[in-house]
Amino acid sequence: MSYVIEMLNITKSFPGIKANDNVTLQLKHGEIHALLGENGAGKSTLMSILFGLYQPDEGTIKVHGEVVNIKNPNDANDLKIGMVHQHFKLVEDYTVLENIILGREETKNGFLTTKNARKKILEIADHYGLHIDLDAKIEDITVGMQQRVEILKMLYRDAEILIFDEPTAVLTPQEIVELMDNMRDLINEGKSIILITHKLNEIKMVADRCTVLRKGQYIGTVDVKNTTVEEMAEMMVGRKVSFHIEREKSEPGEVILEVKDVNHFNDYLNKNDLTDVSFNVRAGEIVVVAGIEGNGQSQLASVITGLRNVKSGNIYLNGDEITRKTIRQKTLTGISHIPEDRHKHGLVLDFNLAYNLILQTYFTPEIQKYGFLKFDSINKKADELIERFDIRSGEGRKTPMRSMSGGNQQKTIIARELSRPMDLVVAVQPTRGLDVGAIEYIHKQLIKLRDERKAILVFSLELDEVFAIADRILVMFEGRIVANLITAETNENELGLYMSGSKEATYDGSN
Amino acid sequence: MTEVTKKRTCSLKFKTWWRKVVESTGIEKFLATIIAIIAGLLFGLIVMLVINITDPFVAFEGLGAILTAGFSKGVKSIGEVLFRAAPLILVGLSVAFAFKTGLFNIGASGQLMMGSFLAVFVGIKTESWILALISGVLGGALWALIPALLKAYRNVHEVVATIMMNYIAMYSSKMLIEWLIFMPIHQQARPVPTGGQLPTLGLDKLFNFPRLNSGIVIAIITTIIIFVLLEKTTFGYQLKAVGFNREAARYAGINDKRNIVLSLVIAGALAGLAGAVIYLVPAQGERLATKHVISNYGFQGIAVALLGMSHPIGTMGAGLFFGYIEAANLPLQRVGFKREIIDIISASIIYFSAFTLFFQIYARRFINKMRDFFAKIKKKPQLATAEGVEIETLPPNEEGKEGGQEDDRK
Numbered sequence: 008m009s010y011v012i013e014m015l016n017i018t019k020s021f022p023g024i025k026a027n028d029n030v031t032l033q034l035k036h037g038e039i040h041a042l043l044g045e046n047g048a049g050k051s052t053l054m055s056i057l058f059g060l061y062q063p064d065e066g067t068i069k070v071h072g073e074v075v076n077i078k079n080p081n082d083a084n085d086l087k088i089g090m091v092h093q094h095f096k097l098v099e100d101y102t103v104l105e106n107i108i109l110g111r112e113e114t115k116n117g118f119l120t121t122k123n124a125r126k127k128i129l130e131i132a133d134h135y136g137l138h139i140d141l142d143a144k145i146e147d148i149t150v151g152m153q154q155r156v157e158i159l160k161m162l163y164r165d166a167e168i169l170i171f172d173e174p175t176a177v178l179t180p181q182e183i184v185e186l187m188d189n190m191r192d193l194i195n196e197g198k199s200i201i202l203i204t205h206k207l208n209e210i211k212m213v214a215d216r217c218t219v220l221r222k223g224q225y226i227g228t229v230d231v232k233n234t235t236v237e238e239m240a241e242m243m244v245g246r247k248v249s250f251h252i253e254r255e256k257s258e259p260g261e262v263i264l265e266v267k268d269v270n271h272f273n274d275y276l277n278k279n280d281l282t283d284v285s286f287n288v289r290a291g292e293i294v295v296v297a298g299i300e301g302n303g304q305s306q307l308a309s310v311i312t313g314l315r316n317v318k319s320g321n322i323y324l325n326g327d328e329i330t331r332k333t334i335r336q337k338t339l340t341g342i343s344h345i346p347e348d349r350h351k352h353g354l355v356l357d358f359n360l361a362y363n364l365i366l367q368t369y370f371t372p373e374i375q376k377y378g379f380l381k382f383d384s385i386n387k388k389a390d391e392l393i394e395r396f397d398i399r400s401g402e403g404r405k406t407p408m409r410s411m412s413g414g415n416q417q418k419t420i421i422a423r424e425l426s427r428p429m430d431l432v433v434a435v436q437p438t439r440g441l442d443v444g445a446i447e448y449i450h451k452q453l454i455k456l457r458d459e460r461k462a463i464l465v466f467s468l469e470l471d472e473v474f475a476i477a478d479r480i481l482v483m484f485e486g487r488i489v490a491n492l493i494t495a496e497t498n499e500n501e502l503g504l505y506m507s508g509s510k511e512a513t514y515d516g517s518n
Numbered sequence: 519m520t521e522v523t524k525k526r527t528c529s530l531k532f533k534t535w536w537r538k539v540v541e542s543t544g545i546e547k548f549l550a551t552i553i554a555i556i557a558g559l560l561f562g563l564i565v566m567l568v569i570n571i572t573d574p575f576v577a578f579e580g581l582g583a584i585l586t587a588g589f590s591k592g593v594k595s596i597g598e599v600l601f602r603a604a605p606l607i608l609v610g611l612s613v614a615f616a617f618k619t620g621l622f623n624i625g626a627s628g629q630l631m632m633g634s635f636l637a638v639f640v641g642i643k644t645e646s647w648i649l650a651l652i653s654g655v656l657g658g659a660l661w662a663l664i665p666a667l668l669k670a671y672r673n674v675h676e677v678v679a680t681i682m683m684n685y686i687a688m689y690s691s692k693m694l695i696e697w698l699i700f701m702p703i704h705q706q707a708r709p710v711p712t713g714g715q716l717p718t719l720g721l722d723k724l725f726n727f728p729r730l731n732s733g734i735v736i737a738i739i740t741t742i743i744i745f746v747l748l749e750k751t752t753f754g755y756q757l758k759a760v761g762f763n764r765e766a767a768r769y770a771g772i773n774d775k776r777n778i779v780l781s782l783v784i785a786g787a788l789a790g791l792a793g794a795v796i797y798l799v800p801a802q803g804e805r806l807a808t809k810h811v812i813s814n815y816g817f818q819g820i821a822v823a824l825l826g827m828s829h830p831i832g833t834m835g836a837g838l839f840f841g842y843i844e845a846a847n848l849p850l851q852r853v854g855f856k857r858e859i860i861d862i863i864s865a866s867i868i869y870f871s872a873f874t875l876f877f878q879i880y881a882r883r884f885i886n887k888m889r890d891f892f893a894k895i896k897k898k899p900q901l902a903t904a905e906g907v908e909i910e911t912l913p914p915n916e917e918g919k920e921g922g923q924e925d926d927r928k
Contacts, residue, residue: 314769335771344769352769357762366759366770375752 009072011036011168011199012057017066019052024401026052027063030225032218034168039190039200041210041231043243044220045442046414047399050203053220054170058090059083089166091157093173097145104128104141107160131162135192151182158189169193170201175209176440187213205243205442207236219243244444252447254454257478259289263462264311264431269320271306279318280306282486286514288431293453293463295477297470299506303486304466305347308435311464312344313337314352325430338367343424347435347466353420354408361389361404364423396422414445425452432456435466450476470499484508547827549881550874554825555839558867559584565862566855579853584863587846595845597725603841604733608792609815610822610833611744612785617828618748619781620761625665625680626789627816628687633658633790634797635691638707638806641714641798642699650714651794658790659783661687666782670775676782684812692808700808707806715800722801729802733795738834740791745830757781789816821868840864
């Protein structure tokens with residue numbers, strides 16, 4: 008079988024970092040080739056080179072055996088290379104059709120005509136089973152459908168080689184299955200696909216071969232069929248990754264957090280999005296709140312941490328009422344909060360790394376004196392946390408937060424939140440969008456804190472995560488807690504029934 | 519021996535400092551601003567050439583007048599530059615401070631008008647310049663308090679609110695002046711008695727410019743205070759955190775509402791201070807007039823803050839620069855140009871400073887080239903060509919720095 012694309016010995020440096028060091032990637036005709044690596048391993052750089060956004064310092068690119076020089080994305084388009092970016096490049100106010108033809112509009116007497124385009128798109132959509140309403144506006148359709156628009160955009164431009172950059176990061180489980188089917192269909196029609204991802208089970212599901220990068224280095228290319236998930240993970244991270252973290256059975260102690268009959272009213276929906284929620288979390292246990300997104304988990308987390316106020320009900324920490332205390336008071340009485348949206352709440356992206364690490368402690372005597380910041384202590388503390396939590400960045404503590412990878416941004420939050428004195432950790436989707444190495448790391452940190460007799464409350468949408476770390480599982484459905492399960496005594500099926508609202512148990516908040 | 523090592527560490531210290539300067543983005547920004555200024559002046563030259571198409575020499579005379587405005591009459595010119603720069607620096611700081619804390623204070627004019635009225639009023643009534651100055655600050659601060667509260671508690675955009683406050687300030691100050699301190703013959707406010715005027719600190723004699731007063735000293739001290747406040751204190755840290763990301767600041771337990779109010783009120787206080795400095799001038803200074811016009815200073819402040827990249831020190835430099843070309847007014851008119859030429863040039867400089875990022879790339883290239891050039895000169899006697907080549911190609915990263923330092927020690 009011939010190679011449609013060969014990227015041979017590609018090297019690309021940026022100031023302070025070698026993003027790609029002698030990397031080789033060969034894509035066969037009609038295969039799904041996975042490109043695997045941790046955050047910051049150089050996957051995006053390599054694909055940006057193929058797409059013409061960067062020029063390689065060394066190395067050659069061949070398309071169908073011929074050496075080519077891809078200077079910009081237009082060259083890539085001409086070579087029939089198309090890319091679905093992780094963050095979609097769509098015009099929100101335009102319809103699906105307008106987005107697909109954007110840049111390739113047909114005109115008649117100077118006026119836009121869409122008749123031919125519509126016909127061609129409908130043909131493509133029929134052919135590949137990518138059905139979509141062409142006249143819907145982008146802002147009105149789901150993320151999964153938006154991705155479909157991106158795929159149609161590539162096909163409309165007759166792309167033969169399709170690059171998918173982390174396509175499943177934004178999709179629901181059902182949408183992921185659908186996308187995988189679509190990708191198989193595309194292969195059957197003679198297209199070739201490069202799939203950038205750090206999710207191993209997806210590679211196992213669809214990919215034929217897999218090239219692994221680590222810290223810019225080329226590690227190897229393997230046949231997915233003959234390789235286990237564990238082996239691929241080891242190639243990617245550079246050490247054995249334990250998917251099942253060994254841990255002692257939990258022995259819950261005294262009650263740390265008690266939530267009693269909490270109700271929260273949603274002004275937009277004009278109804279309660281938390282109804283009579285009661286539960287507690289004890290010292291030395293990890294309680295995971297499971298549920299399908301949008302069943303009140305965000306609201307519950309934010310009333311506990313103080314971002315929102317309850318309508319009624321009480322919250323106690325170590326027996327003291329904290330229901331209506333300010334966020335600062337809650338922080339100081341011992342709640343660490345790993346927020347759901349790290350860009351919105353967790354970080355000030357325009358601050359540097361060191362400044363983000365003191366966001367919760369800048370007012371303490373350790374950091375300031377008479378209102379003046381103590382830069383020596385800030386730097387010392389930053390270096391210490393960077394070392395201890397292995398936060399990687401281009402320029403150390405001075406790195407602008409905006410320029411850091413998602414995994415290291417999350418590590419920054421974790422370092423800040425877990426390094427200060429606390430009794431309770433509230434972690435909302437702490438591993439969203441992270442690779443296996445980082446996920447393992449965060450899970451280990453949480454378990455370590457549990458073993459130090461802290462109370463841990465995690466909100467998670469991923470069943471894998473729920474079963475990996477939970478000692479006890481609470482299931483939320485439509486703003487209520489519908490089940491309180493001991494992890495060892497339940498399974499994914501039962502959990503699924505509770506999550507979808509098909510089954511409900513009475514739970515009064517005690518355990 | 520000890521002296522030698524002392525000298526060595528001293529020169530090393532200087533070199534690491536210098537290296538830091540060269541590597542920093544600050545120097546890039548500074549150079550980029552200089553490029554913008556040059557581009558603006560060239561544009562001004564073109565305009566002058568077009569106006570005087572028959573006699574191009576006049577245009578060059580005009581450019582000469584602008585360039586030499588600050589020293590054509592020796593210390594007197596310098597005095598005039600400092601005099602004109604003082605309020606520009608202060609009102610520029612007002613806008614820059616708001617920018618740095620995430621707010622666009624387009625209402626500096628209104629705050630300045632209220633500040634200046636209150637300053638003049640108190641100056642006339644109490645004949646105490648300190649009380650007058652404080653009143654000016656309070657006037658500006660109070661005028662900013664209203665949009666600040668609206669922004670913090672009702673999420674009313676500060677641009678809309680402060681623009682409206684500008685109009686209210688225009689009419690209120692006219693009304694108040696006519697009611698309380700009017701001199702109908704001249705259609706303006708009564709003069710401030712000597713006690714209410716800012717002390718000159720002997721600067722007027724030193725620079726032989728009677729209107730020069732302590733305003734410039736106030737401006738410089740204020741710049742330093744604002745710089746320290748923003749960069750060195752927890753208060754500045756809070757203000758910036760709220761400005762950059764209000765939600766994250768709230769999550770961190772920072773009182774976002776209080777900080778928004780404070781940052782706009784401080785910006786208003788600075789504008790009010792500028793107003794006081796303008797009108798408490800000794801020796802036939804500007805008098806508060808009652809016109810249906812919003813003070814132009816507020817908008818000049820935006821220009822100053824933009825050129826100074828919202829950095830307090832940069833703003834001071836930009837204020838001095840604008841003071842400099844403002845001083846070119848008379849010389850230009852003498853050559854035969856209208857004073858609007860100055861405004862055109864100022865405006866085009868601001869326009870060009872929008873290209874700063876673009877200029878910055880060139881500035882960085884230029885700096886690197888110069889650095890390599892000097893490294894080469896130093897290398898030559900040792901003929902370490904291989905290493906020399908390596909240094910040339912090294913990007914400005916950690917390796918480059920270390921390598922460079924070793925070279926210096928040789």
